Amino acid sequence: MQRIFINKSLCAGCKNCEAACMAEHTTHRSLWLVNLSDPSNKPNNRVALDNSGQPTPIFCQHCDDPACVTACMAGALTKNPETGVVEHNRDKCAGCWMCIMSCPYGMMHTSGVYEDTAAKCDFCAERGTPRCVSSCPTGAITLRTI
Ligand code: SF4
Ligand code: SF4
Numbered sequence: 001m002q003r004i005f006i007n008k009s010l011c012a013g014c015k016n017c018e019a020a021c022m023a024e025h026t027t028h029r030s031l032w033l034v035n036l037s038d039p040s041n042k043p044n045n046r047v048a049l050d051n052s053g054q055p056t057p058i059f060c061q062h063c064d065d066p067a068c069v070t071a072c073m074a075g076a077l078t079k080n081p082e083t084g085v086v087e088h089n090r091d092k093c094a095g096c097w098m099c100i101m102s103c104p105y106g107m108m109h110t111s112g113v114y115e116d117t118a119a120k121c122d123f124c125a126e127r128g129t130p131r132c133v134s135s136c137p138t139g140a141i142t143l144r145t146i
Contacts, residue, residue: 001084003146006057011140013055018043020135040112044121045132057141060107060121062086068099068108085123093117
């Protein structure tokens with residue numbers, strides 16, 4: 001299984017990882033065409049400042065015992081036993097936001113201002129390496145096999 005590891009001391013706060021995530025989850029997948037003024041474009045990751053002002057990347061941990069999966073009564077969230085990725089099935093999602101309230105990392109979010117389903121990191125299922133990882137210029141987020 002592969003996981004994203006975070007070394008926040010290397011993070012420059014450029015937010016390339018957020019922009020890459022937004023672009024990857026549009027139909028065109030182009031960074032140049034992402035409308036940053038459209039509030040429905042949301043990254044599945046986040047870079048926040050810690051108490052000392054250090055930029056800190058925050059990503060879905062695809063937890064071993066995911067609170068979001070336990071909280072989802074619709075069966076829309078499952079943990080893939082082969083990849084370990086916590087997957088979200090939008091077709092089953094009831095938009096109750098129990099997952100948003102239960103994630104200890106704040107990584108579940110609404111899919112957009114005009115939609116009523118949840119959204120989360122899909123580990124860039126169609127790519128070998130998540131686009132956030134390949135877009136980080138400093139090595140603050142890296143992919144490792146565990
Ligand atoms: S918002 Fe969707 S994915 Fe989240 S707990 Fe409710 S039904 Fe499940
Ligand atoms: S791309 Fe890398 S350096 Fe830039 S904000 Fe994201 S984690 Fe930090």
